[in-house]
Amino acid sequence: MSDQSMASDTASASLCDPIHGGVAQPITHDSAHKHVAGAAFYVDDLPEPQDMLHLYAAQSPHAHARITSMNLDAVRQASGVVAVIRAADIPGHNQIGAVFKDEPLLADGEVFYNGHPMFVVAAKSIEQARAAAALAKIDYEVLPAILGIKDAHEAQSYLEPPQSMGRGNVETALNRAPHRLSGRLSVNGQDHFYLEGHVSLAIPGEDGDVHVYSSTQHPSELQHLVAEVLGVASHSVTVEVRRMGGGFGGKESQAAIFAALAAVVSKRTGRAAKFRLDRDDDMIITGKRHEAEIAYDVSFDADGRIDGIRFEQFIKCGYATDLSLAVSDRAMFHADNAYYLPNVDIKSFRCRTNTVSNTAFRGFGGPQG
Known part of the structure; x- marks a missing residue:
């Protein structure tokens, strides 16, 4: 038998051989048992660092309005409040547009939709942050709104x-x-109605670095956007995503809002900061x-x-x-x-x-x- 015939027979035999390896074998998903047992860790399940701050965003009650005055003195003096962040407090760019920079992180003199975040309160508990935000005294000039x-x-x-x-x-x-x-x-x-709502946990690191745990579908984009908001190089921001409790597109660009604000608070205070939204706030603020x-x-x-x-x-x-x-x-x-x-x-x-x-x-x- 010629070498060519032997090679042909060998090739034919190999085509008929059963497949070996991972393709033909059932392989258990590495988190499947954790999911069914309720043991899988999501961002909100991570151990909370000592002195961690909780964030709440005050939202516009108008679809389109000019902010004529904003007095936050009572907010800052409220029980448990450690920091209040406005657009002027953003150290880098007050923008989170994924493609075009036309999406302000915090409203800066003008609100463009009902629910537009205007400032963020960082407090020792989410209850304190929410209660403090309600103390703001804000005057508006309501402008014509295009709704449909x-x-x-x-x-x-x-x-x-x-x-x-x-x-x-x-x-x-x-x-x-x-x-x-x-x-x-x-x-x-x-609405995407992912089971796990938007949540980000920012932890300060060495030399001004920040580590962000986020429920995001786009960690690399999130890294760049957070860095732009902080005014630092991208390598100063680490984004970690172990798993998400659903996304469906709703956590591709939208997660940047909450990750960036958590990072700003963390960098400003030197403390860990968590931004976890209630379902109603999640549905109002996000696209x-x-x-x-x-x-x-x-x-x-x-x-x-x-x-x-x-x-x-x-x-x-x-x-x-x-x-x-x-x-x-x-x-x-x-x-x-x-x-x-x-x-x-x-x-x-x-x-x-x-x-x-x-x-x-x-x-x-x-x-x-």
Whole structure:
């Protein structure tokens, strides 16, 4: 037998051999037993360092307003309060925009949505922090607010100019087909409702470094954003994520709000600082799935085959950009679904509203499109 024949026989035999190793063997997830036994440690389960501070963010009661005065003397003097942080106290940049820097960490003279954090109280207990925040004396000049897609479109309030993509001659196709249908559909927003809410624990280290435990889907981005807020190099910030109790996109960019504020307090006081949100505060402060309204005009033949179709997609983005441009792009890209559309026109309006800045969510624009 030639060497070539032997090699061929060996190769054929190896293809028929059963698979050995990890691919064919059941391997227990390293945390599965901890999950079912309730023994898995999440950020809020970590041992709390001595003298750790608890954080609470005071939130705007208005969707859009100018802050004309803010007196926090009573807040600072309240029982258990160690520090009060305003926008002016941020040592670096008061920005946490993941892509575009249009998202202030703390409101600086103007609030852009109902729930916008204005200042943070650090106290010996969360109860003390929450009670102290209620003592603030703040005056506002309430400004016109754009709350919905219709209002945004009428005011031409967009994050960027409307985007278009298409193929063929839509106008001709719409007019020549024997059947034509038009309408409008709405896709509501949705809260991520992860079982573990947003939580961050910041611990001061040597030489001004800070170690942040965070329930985040994007630790490297979080590291950079926290460093920018602190005004330090990225290597001065360590972010650790052992596990998350759910995220679904809601902890991709949004976790930066709480990690950055915890880090600012920790660096300012030299003490550990935890920012753990109650569910109601979590739902008010953080972004959701993008609401959308889609107008369509479609022509088709007797067999239901589409000849021409026009879409207008209106995406409710909120007050800041966050990841809305990419989400809106994906909605456009998914508009054809499983169909070939020979003549199509898709126009996307990325609506800026005085609501919480919407963010990533499973599907990332696909469900809307």
